[in-house]
Amino acid sequence: MAEQLKSIEEFMKSRGFKLTRPRRRVVEKLLAVKGHVTADDLIDLLRKGGTPVSRATVYRTLGIVSQSGLIDGHDFQGGKKVYEPMVGRAHHDHLFCISCGKVIEFSEEAIERLQDLVVARYRFTPVYHSHKIFGYCETCTPKPALKARRS
Amino acid sequence: MAEQLKSIEEFMKSRGFKLTRPRRRVVEKLLAVKGHVTADDLIDLLRKGGTPVSRATVYRTLGIVSQSGLIDGHDFQGGKKVYEPMVGRAHHDHLFCISCGKVIEFSEEAIERLQDLVVARYRFTPVYHSHKIFGYCETCTPKPALKARRS
DNA sequence: TTAAGACTGATACGCAGTCTCAATTTGATA
DNA sequence: TATCAAATTGAGACTGCGTATCAGTCTTAA
Known part of the structure; x- marks a missing residue:
């Protein structure tokens, strides 16, 4: 798990992005959830977990990390993307x-x-x-x- | 071509849908275009062709006919579906x-x-x-x- | 400490597609 | 052909995901 986070941090560094606290929260929550989550799921989970992150940042972070192949985004129903961590999978x-x-x-x-x-x-x-x-x-x-x- | 239209008409009948004039216009235009078209492309083509059909009807028609497998809808870029006729293909x-x-x-x-x-x-x-x-x-x-x- | 640049968050915005509903068309029946 | 219930249409309001904007905040390095 920490290993996974590390991979993502390295990727971001290599691309000139910083793994800031809000971004780390998004990534950690995504890694913690097994299976598929939507951006809104993450926003809710983060808010309920007492570490809210704005919509914009959640979307931006997912977009950045998606480029790495370390998380995958799927469009099953059309109109709502679901994400899943792929690190080590x-x-x-x-x-x-x-x-x-x-x-x-x-x-x-x-x-x-x-x-x-x-x-x-x-x-x-x-x-x-x-x-x-x-x-x-x-x-x-x-x-x-x-x-x-x-x- | 008329053959393709016939297949679609039969499908619609079998499902209890009528092939009305607006629907026929949508289907004919779709069949006439080779390659991929979006719903908006069709709306434009129909309007420019002097046989306008409302957005709602175009979307509804594409939705109905898609169920038949006689046309296919693809989501390449995310957020904009393109359709292509599959009749006889x-x-x-x-x-x-x-x-x-x-x-x-x-x-x-x-x-x-x-x-x-x-x-x-x-x-x-x-x-x-x-x-x-x-x-x-x-x-x-x-x-x-x-x-x-x-x- | 300070300044440049990256990042954040609130929210406005864009846009594809759906829903609503009054008006129209269809087609089965008389 | 006239009639009528049911299906369909179209204009536009609406929804909802995702993006853009931008002023304010945080980092980082000198």
């Missing part, structure tokens, strides 16, 4: 349940390698990618015996 | 150049099949997916001889 992609909102992580080395082939084919230099599969999770999948869910 | 995914905005389509059967394995593993019922690779296209990729582009 392997890359993964997501299944998103369009009924209950559940997020399942998956990683498939073979897909990653095929992506390498694809980008090579187009002489494209990849920076990051987003691979999301939307559908119904096991519990939300309409059972054959039941009426199909009305969309 | 094979599924494909995208490379997006974060420097010039160029969009390259690719399709990789092997990746699609691996996705099937992934969803089966989690007993997930896929409805649609989005696989985007962001980076630099051939012309925007910084050449080794040149200074690296500042992000």
Whole structure:
């Protein structure tokens, strides 16, 4: 955990940013939460935790740290970005349940390698990618015996 | 083209929607444009074409038709959705150049099949997916001889 | 201590997309 | 063809995420 913070601090230094107290609060809170959080979640958590940080700073900090690859931002529902720490974690992609909102992580080395082939084919230099599969999770999948869910 | 419109009309009928004149205008314009268009592009094109359709109707129509899989909506830049007709086209995914905005389509059967394995593993019922690779296209990729582009 | 520059926070703003609701259109039926 | 209930439309108000602004604060180095 302190290790993770250190990585982020180093990244920021290398880019000429300072890890100020408000920024540290944002990053620490993000690292402390497991799973996905929105910017507003963080703002709330910080305020409730007695260490409020302004919206602007939260957004700015997330923006800066996102560039490092140490945290990832995803857009699942459209219009609300969720963040998750990636420090020390392997890359993964997501299944998103369009009924209950559940997020399942998956990683498939073979897909990653095929992506390498694809980008090579187009002489494209990849920076990051987003691979999301939307559908119904096991519990939300309409059972054959039941009426199909009305969309 | 008329064929494509027919497919869309059938889909709408099957869902209890009418293909009214404003909706037909939106769909026809979308089919006429090759490549990607935003909702605002369509609104402009329709107005300039002398057959204006209100924002609300354009958005509603795109929303309805999107459900059919006959048109696809993508979110490349975050905050502005682009649509493309898919009628009679094979599924494909995208490379997006974060420097010039160029969009390259690719399709990789092997990746699609691996996705099937992934969803089966989690007993997930896929409805649609989005696989985007962001980076630099051939012309925007910084050449080794040149200074690296500042992000 | 001081000055330059980075950062913060309150809030105004931008903008894509949705909602509202009165007016209009549609299409099934008589 | 006339009628009417239901669906749709359009103008514009509204929502909500995220960004820009800018005066005031904090750092840092001399």
